[in-house]
Amino acid sequence: xxxxxxxxxxxxxxxxxxxxxxxxxxxxxxxxxxxxxxxxxxxxxxxxxxxxxxxxxxxxxxxxxxxxxxxxxxxxxxxxxxxxxxxxxxxxxxxxxxxxxxxxxxxxxxxxxxxxxxxxxxxxxxxxxxxxxxxxxxxxxxxxxxxxxxxxxxxxxxxxxxxxxxxxxxxxxxxxxxxxxxxxxxxxxxxxxxxxxxxxxxxxxxxxxxxxxxxxxxxxxxxxxxxxxxxxxxxxxxxxxxxxxxxxxxxxxxxxxxxxxxxxxxxxxx
Numbered sequence: 070x071x072x073x074x075x076x077x078x079x080x081x082x083x084x085x086x087x088x089x090x091x092x093x094x095x096x097x098x099x100x101x102x103x104x105x106x107x108x109x110x111x112x113x114x115x116x117x118x119x120x121x122x123x124x125x126x127x128x129x130x131x132x133x134x135x136x137x138x139x140x141x142x143x144x145x146x147x148x149x150x151x152x153x154x155x156x157x158x159x160x161x162x163x164x165x166x167x168x169x170x171x172x173x174x175x176x177x178x179x180x181x182x183x184x185x186x187x188x189x190x191x192x193x194x195x196x197x198x199x200x201x202x203x204x205x206x207x208x209x210x211x212x213x214x215x216x217x218x219x220x221x222x223x224x225x226x227x228x229x230x231x232x233x234x235x236x237x238x239x240x241x242x243x244x245x246x247x248x249x250x251x252x253x254x255x256x257x258x259x260x261x262x263x264x265x266x267x268x269x270x271x272x273x274x275x276x277x278x279x280x281x282x283x284x285x286x287x288x289x290x291x292x293x294x295x296x297x298x299x300x301x302x303x304x305x306x307x308x309x310x311x312x313x314x315x316x317x318x319x320x321x322x323x324x325x326x327x328x329x330x331x332x333x334x335x336x337x338x339x
Contacts, residue, residue: 070189071115073099075107075133076122076149081171085120085149088178094186104128111140115291118145118185120169123152134165142277145185149173197278199229199295201317209273216269220245221262224286225279226317229297233290241286244322 072095074085082100089095098114101107104125110116119137123130134146146164151171167184169177198208205226207214216222223245228236242255245262249255263281270279277292290298297316317323 070094070117070145070185071096071098072118072120073097073101073107073110073116074120075101075104075125075130076120077102077104077125078122081122081149084173085178088175089182092179092182095182104130104133108133108136111137116141116144117189118147120147120149120181123148123150138164145188147181147185195292195294197275197293199293199297201226201229201295201297202315203318205229205317205319209270209275214269214273216265218262218265220258221265221269223320224259224262225266225288226320227322228279228286228288229293229295230317230323231287232298232301233287235285235287238284 072089074082074089074097076082076085079102082102086097086100089097095118098116099107099110101110104121105127107119108128111119116137119134121130121134121137125133130148130150134148137144138146145166148165148168149171150168153170166188167181169181196210198211200206200208205222207216207222207225224236224241227241227244238256238259239251241259242249242251246255246258249258263286266279266286267281270276278288280287280289
């Protein structure tokens with residue numbers, strides 16, 4: 070679980086870091102004495118678990134917790150406090166998952182970690198699975214999705230290729246409709262593809278995977294299980310990758326990225 074710790078007391082940060090090192094499933098991605106820096110980090114990075122002090126300068130833990138929940142709805146939120154009068158407020162108003170009273174010991178930390186992992190396993194289960202090797206396919210809760218609009222499916226593949234980065238209207242048109250002049254008719258084709266993708270995910274009750282705005286679209290990489298993303302994150306090589314199962318083999322714009330050991334394969338992530 071990608072974890073941040075926010076506490077304006079350095080001793081608490083240090084102790085928590087040391088204690089959490091014993092738990093391999095916890096990945097500390099940030100420790101912050103200034104809650105404003107923690108919020109800035111969370112705006113651009115996935116966070117699964119947050120340990121927050123309550124009384125802090127600039128931005129108290131209650132407000133910070135609420136803001137973090139807006140950014141990462143399924144995040145596990147546990148408060149650190151030396152004052153138990155705050156506990157009821159934290160659980161009722163911010164919907165915190167648990168609390169830890171200072172001073173704390175190793176047994177207290179172990180209990181917090183067990184609770185966080187249990188909650189995280191339920192909340193962070195990904196309902197959308199995407200494969201790029203051996204055919205670009207999308208599964209929602211195990212069901213293979215059939216795309217009537219083939220260009221919409223290809224647009225989604227481009228979003229996957231970009232790994233969560235924004236795909237501009239211009240780039241989408243240049244890639245998917247390369248022989249078409251950049252005019253209102255091709256913009257209409259792009260919009261129809263975006264509308265189709267929104268409809269597919271909405272009809273399956275999925276609201277946290279595909280996003281579009283003025284002149285762009287993207288996927289939320291952290292909410293998708295994907296063989297490509299697993300490889301980029303260094304987890305493992307896709308089992309079905311090989312000469313006969315190339316990367317996004319249906320799409321000519323992905324030609325030359327069929328070797329998972331190639332640096333060119335990762336060119337858009339530099």
